Amino acid sequence: MMAPSARRAVLLLRGLVRRDGCVAALGQRCVSIEAAQAPPPRPEAPRTALTSPVQHTAEQHGLWYTLRPSVVQQLFQYGIPKQYMTQCRTFAETCLMVRQPALTLMDYIRRSDLSLPPNKFLLYGRNGCGKTLSLIHTTHFLADAGWLLIHLPWAPRWRRNFKEVTPSSTIEGQYNHPLDAVMWLQHFKTQNADLLKSLQLVTQERYTWSRREITEPDAPLGELVDVGISRARYSTDCVLALTSELKRHATEGRCKVAVVVDGINTFYSPVSRYRCEDKTMLDPKFFTLFQAFKQLFRSDWKNGVVVGSVDALANEGQRRESHLPRYLLRKQGWEALDPFVPIPVEDYNDLEMRSAIDYYLDRHWLQNPQAGSDIGRRELAALSAHNPYLLMHVCRPL
């Protein structure tokens, strides 16, 4: 049994008794002095009112711009990563931070000489740094700047998560993705509906799908797309036809075509999930869809630009050790895409980290009163290693 003075001494030592004698609740652990001060007032998120990326410059670096719901519905039904989309729904708005890689990309695209073969810009970086969202930003910019979009939201879906693969009836030794091609054509149509109408592009070849289904030359391209959407059997060939047509139109100067592919290194991976009749796993180079896109990576057309991301997660599990382009693209990818402009995407710097935490505070996502304090911000930065994706994870239970 301790004397009352001894017990009080113990309590004082444990920091459970304040000077005025009140005993704090049990379970209150020792905290540093700074954290015990009153929390700072809630900051406003640093936003910009410019909703079109065409207007974004280095002045908007670190600021958050809002995508209008109509834009999200039209352009990004498939583009935005699922977890980020869930967060946007929680926050009741779709916002993106203006960051350096996207600004660099947009600047390069503006300054590209379109009379030359298309420039290839590839984003690369570690997981969670913001490659996909930078691509989203750039895609929005391209759409607003009047480019026709050939947008592949996440290329590895065709290699490892395809709905169905069937041998091609038209081209010997190749394989089709009936359902995936339909989905992609719908996505293409939604993205480029207005532009296709205004540009009034027409087919230049005759496509015989079957004895009764024929697409004549000088038919609007929209019709070609509709054929693919309505008949899954011909959808893959339709995609191939569409890409060839668009390439030709671009070369002839009727439109400017932007190819945006997230996870471009998946085209050069030798592993797919499809088992052929002779029990071997199919090499993805025999996918017609891959062929359709690979022809766009060649330097034999004009008025175009190729924007992509080289992602470790787009490769198979055994080939993800490094995030650098040469390793992920392998020899054949490097030779196919070289020369390209590599654009590094890095973790948040101090300005961006501050902006991100301010945004979470503005959205009332961070409920802990110390989250906005100096020590709290430093803790968040340390735990997430300045990585945007990890910051999202760390902030979830707060």
Place this chain on the structure above:
Amino acid sequence: MASVLGQFLRRSGTLVRTSCTTQARVASGLLHIQQHSSSSSSSSSMVEESTTPPESGRMSKSMLAYQQRAEAHDKFMVEQVAEYEIGRRHLANMMGEDPETFTQEDINAAIQYLLPSGLFEPSARPSMKHPSEVFIKKKAAEFDASGRPFHTFFYTGYPAFYEALHELGKTMISLEQFANKMARLKVESETSQAFNPGGTEWRSKGELSKMFLEELHNKHYVFFIQSMNRLLEHPYSSRAEDFIMRFRKVVLSRQSKEEIPKLLYTAEGVPYMTGSGKRKHAEATVTVYGRGSGKIEINEQDIRFFELIQDREQVVFPLQFTNLLGKVDLVANVTGAGLSSSAGAIRLATSLALQSFVDEHMREKMRLAGLLSKDFRIKERKKPGQKGARAKFTWKKR
């Protein structure tokens, strides 16, 4: 004596079991107490006086047996001590040391070297201790040849204990008298004359039992400590310090013993300190560099070396606690399997290194927070006849 006892009883307000001795008997008994109090409360004192039968020439059988037992025990102890000494000299010879200066520590080291043991329980390992530490101390003869006990309180069953209580009562009364005298003379001291209990704590029930050589009950111990605490609360209790310190043991804090190493400096003048820590089978060496920007490096990777947020929090906690997060750089090297244990080892190593960067107040807070203590928990051994350390095999009723 009875009046002193009575006063004590009145003050304490509880019933103390008194010995039923007469006044005259008590007076003579006092002499015996003074002579034999030291002998009864100290260890293995040998009865040097030979057993002589009383004047009448008769001694009861039980008395004789008792005295024979006491003699036999003493003889036994003498033999054991002689054997121990011989053994000690032999051991010194074996180890090539000087037998004259071979201390108990040397004996322990020699036994550990000659008979290494992997047993977990220290008391199960081989050891060579002095017989006084091995064999239970017994009280010397408590009554003379005529059967008359030496100690006044012999018939209480706990003579040494009640003697201590009586002395406590006497001390209390003398302090009261002193206080009254001081009040009469209107002498007030500026500094407190009360006993300072800092750095010491009451001996445990087992220790007191060992001191008195009497098996105390809980009620005895509780009463004793309560009474002693009341003595401590007296404003002039420092005058009774010698008496109080007989029943208190000094509790040294490890902090005051260990010296905190001073900061080292690199060639560029950057302060740094190294700390090492262990947890289960993980060993970590951490160097903390001052004037840093919050970089954390673990085995040449950043904090993403740990995937679990819990492990990252463990690494970051010492820095956050001392408010040095973002102000120092951390370079850690950790070996040994297990991520959680690696994180714990890094945490301990970081805390030990940070000691040199912070002031004493913060060091004490760190100690209280448990940052500076090694976590000694290890995997518990599996026992035979059980499925695991604690889990038993399935119990079948029949």
